[in-house]
Amino acid sequence: SPQALRCGRHQLDLSYPRVMGILNVTPDSFSDGGHHVALDDALRHAERMLAEGAAIIDVGGESTRPGAASVTAQEELDRVAPIVEALVRELDALVSVDTSSALVMRETSQLGAGLINDVRALEREGALEAAVTSGLPVCLMHRQGEPGTMQQAPSYSVPVEEAVAAYLAERIAVCEAAGLERERLLLDPGFGFGKTLAHNLRLLNRMQHLTTFALPLLVGMSRKSMIGQVLDRPVEERLHGGLALSAMAVERGAKIIRVHDVAATADAIGMAWAVCQEGREHEAH
Numbered sequence: 001s002p003q004a005l006r007c008g009r010h011q012l013d014l015s016y017p018r019v020m021g022i023l024n025v026t027p028d029s030f031s032d033g034g035h036h037v038a039l040d041d042a043l044r045h046a047e048r049m050l051a052e053g054a055a056i057i058d059v060g061g062e063s064t065r066p067g068a069a070s071v072t073a074q075e076e077l078d079r080v081a082p083i084v085e086a087l088v089r090e091l092d093a094l095v096s097v098d099t100s101s102a103l104v105m106r107e108t109s110q111l112g113a114g115l116i117n118d119v120r121a122l123e124r125e126g127a128l129e130a131a132v133t134s135g136l137p138v139c140l141m142h143r144q145g146e147p148g149t150m151q152q153a154p155s156y157s158v159p160v161e162e163a164v165a166a167y168l169a170e171r172i173a174v175c176e177a178a179g180l181e182r183e184r185l186l187l188d189p190g191f192g193f194g195k196t197l198a199h200n201l202r203l204l205n206r207m208q209h210l211t212t213f214a215l216p217l218l219v220g221m222s223r224k225s226m227i228g229q230v231l232d233r234p235v236e237e238r239l240h241g242g243l244a245l246s247a248m249a250v251e252r253g254a255k256i257i258r259v260h261d262v263a264a265t266a267d268a269i270g271m272a273w274a275v276c277q278e279g280r281e282h283e284a285h
């Protein structure tokens with residue numbers, strides 16, 4: 001897969017695995033009266049994640065939690081635009097925008113965002129054209145169903161890794177046909193999006209198969225229910241399990257790891273990468 005990705009004014013070195021830090025944008029936090037406090041808190045959180053080694057800050061305005069209320073594109077834009085603008089201006093951060101909305105993609109790419117992170121893989125009306133026009137790299141993620149219902153009874157007629165690969169192959173083809181060059185694409189199996197625990201474990205175990213697309217793989221398992229289901233831990237006690245999963249994802253070819261806990265994950269994937277690279281130094285020259 002490509003060793004570097006052009007992300008707007010940033011160049012992202014993907015010759016080694018990178019950490020994407022999750023910035024929680026609490027609903028309506030920037031559009032109401034408490035404007036500056038919430039924005040300052042978000043900037044401080046982002047600054048800390050960058051200091052801890054995050055290469056990318058992921059900002060999302062629409063909660064994708066199962067059963068979450070849907071927001072209009074304008075409401076989503078009102079939430080994310082101020083923080084994207086501030087992250088770019090104050091921290092010169094490489095910002096990925098977690099959105100499925102064409103409007104948000106267009107506006108935030110103008111504000112200096114460096115990556116589009118779409119959990120709906122550009123399926124929404126106008127999203128593909130907006131992504132093409134933005135010139136930014138796009139992460140295409142697999143998911144089955146909609147947030148409200150996807151976890152009721154996930155099921156696949158073929159092995160889940162085949163369904164994911166087939167879906168991503170189709171989305172890649174659609175993007176290329178629309179003039180979004182392949183080199184701008186990242187792939188993501190979408191852990192927890194329409195998958196049972198068994199599906200999630202199988203997907204991670206067989207993730208090496210997705211490397212055949214020769215595109216960078218992005219994974220997000222941080223604090224997700226797959227950890228709680230195995231270890232019986234509440235969401236605030238899932239760091240240790242998440243570190244194990246991040247290391248295993250790197251062993252299986254993941255290049256961007258989307259997490260809440262940046263410093264700990266940077267160390268875990270640093271060790272996993274060192275082991276992966278062992279014995280390859282002679283390959284270098």
Ligand SMILES: Cn1c(SCC(=O)Nc2ccccc2)nc2c(=O)[nH]c(N)nc21
Binds near residue numbers: 191
């Ligand atoms: C925006 N986004 C999300 S939101 C779900 C989430 O974090 N839930 C969650 C958060 C905290 C605790 C438990 C669950 N997951 C992914 C992912 O796996 N890949 C990519 N590319 N983007 C993603």
